Amino acid sequence: MTHYNLKTLGYTTETAATLESNQIIGRISSQSKDIYKVLTDHGEGFAKISGKYFYEINSAEEYPAVGDFVTLNHYPDSDDFAIIQDVLPRKSTLTRQSAGNSTETQLIATNIDSIFICMSLNEDYNLRRLERYLAIAWDSGAMPYIVLTKSDLCSDIQARLAEISDIALGVDVILTTNAQKDGYATIQKHLHVGKTAAFIGSSGVGKSTIINHFIGDAHIETDGLRNDDKGHHTTTRRDLYVLPNDLGIVIDTPGMRELGVGNTDITKSYEDIEALAVQCKFNDCTHTTEPKCAVKAAIQTGELSKERFENYQKLQLEAQYGDMDARMIEQTKLNRMIGGKKALKQLRRQNQH
Template sequence: MTINLVNYGLNANFEQAGKTAKGLALARVTEQHHNLYRIVTTQGERQATVAGKFAHENTDPTSFPAVGDWALVTLSADIAVIHQVLPRQSVLAREAVGDRKAGQVIAANVDTIFICMSLNADFNVRRMERYLTMAWDSQAMPVIVLTKADLCDDLPAKLAALSEVSMGVDVIVCSAKTGAGYDKVVAQVPAGRTVAFVGSSGVGKSTLINRLMGQTVLATKTIRADDDKGRHATTFRQLLVLPTGGIVIDTPGMRELQLYTGDLERTFADIATLATQCKFRNCTHTSEPGCAVQAAIQSGTLTTERFESYQKLQREMAYDGLNARQREQAKIDRMFGSKNEMKQVVRQAKAKNNRK
């Protein structure tokens, strides 16, 4: 049976790239399991691995295939070989888990990102800022999906808190128990469009997808009642085609989200606008006269918590692309001005202790 790749989100750009590649077939990555992948081509689904040459020439982990990627492959009876990943139209990436400053692609070629957060103890405005910073940078459109509305007794207060950070973003409130809000979720996943689900463990991503699929295809687990921590239901990334024609990518829950790339200008558009009104172009928004940001904090139109979150993410983003030594130097520069000044502070501290 021949598969129509349009049903998997194929557009004119990727179709043209597939036609010009001689001897190679066009495929979309539907699952990722460490170094093994599952792909779909016009001939159906099969496992795949990357070519040796591809692995040798690409040292950056973000260059390797990810769920949602379109790739050029050779087909065989047992396993396909991926030779090239086509240029991505959007890419959602985070910092890889561990000490090494490396990126990890969560999903590629998505049109919309559902940032899922439950309306219980998981609700966290500062974490939402992180997700939005990552999402805006991806070139896809973020949508905030607030789940478990039936467990929330202070919805107006939570929506008011979220309004400070959700500028320009649709917010959907839904409940698996009552079915409220699911019509709005469905409307965001039209035929041919790809939507990636991200969020912490246990917030209801798999439950949402099962409802969209019209059947249970993903395991679901709830947030534990004793500590409000989520348990992983999804353990790998996968792409699914809905009966309505939309395409969804399910991703494992992220308890900690370290930014690899991000768009602070979009997430903190209010602060970016205020910064243009400061007296000095290089204003640090700390103690300079005529600082519009500090004036907004003093007047109450900008909260201290939001500004501190902006500063924290700004420092984190400044480390992007630096190795361990460079990151440590950047930290020293931020704290002490330079390594020599740090040594001077240390000497002064030792001298003070010796006098005691």
């Protein structure tokens, strides 16, 4: 049985806990329904949450998640389950809006130091989706990186890099390929012992292939390309792996093609638009009909793309609606429509005088 050093698992003073005599600390590496796989300095095994903890939970985010450090009342040396008594404070949380019409936030992983946003340079390439990933990555508290996979399949890499540089403000962009022996060398420079990296992206972009490269063994099932150059989706759950050679910890996540931002703070990922907005004549400028609007001027000159601004507005609305139910959302939309018409009439009256 493998035994883990807590510091190697990323345990720090930020997640320190006062333990009772019969408790130990573990880190959750995977979950299947209500059963958690936990890594500790005693070994690895399975655990469930205590009944007391279960009845004290008020939201889905309070459940243990992959990456969490937890206190356990004992560690199993047979087929018994350990009991999770508490989740230790999280230094970062990666979340997204649950699929469909739900307003609930889905917790993807916790205690992450860096997030590698993977996007392939073939049919999966999508700038607007990349902006969504950047928004939730910045909001998590971890440092984002953009990993462009399958670069050997792209005939115009420089044009792609230029497009991405316009939206990925302050984010390193890493080109990768599994067609070369050192195709993942740049990623390795960002992997460190005791640090946790999460890999996120759409299905089939090559996340699991990259992680398998660093694990040194094909622990994660992967498939090749389909006829349309898109990879097959294989990862169906979140899993944490301790890498050999002091390369730290990685978390593999399922592909997320639908990515709701919920109540995510998107200001960090749209700092360019936020900076333009403070230059507008009116503090409450909506960037639609108002005169001397710096945002509209930037779109007209080509400094800001219309598509990026429209996506910014869309994510703003999603973030505003994040904690609302369907009825509240419809009422807010109606209020916005009425308010916008009133503002337009008022502006027209002002211009007549």
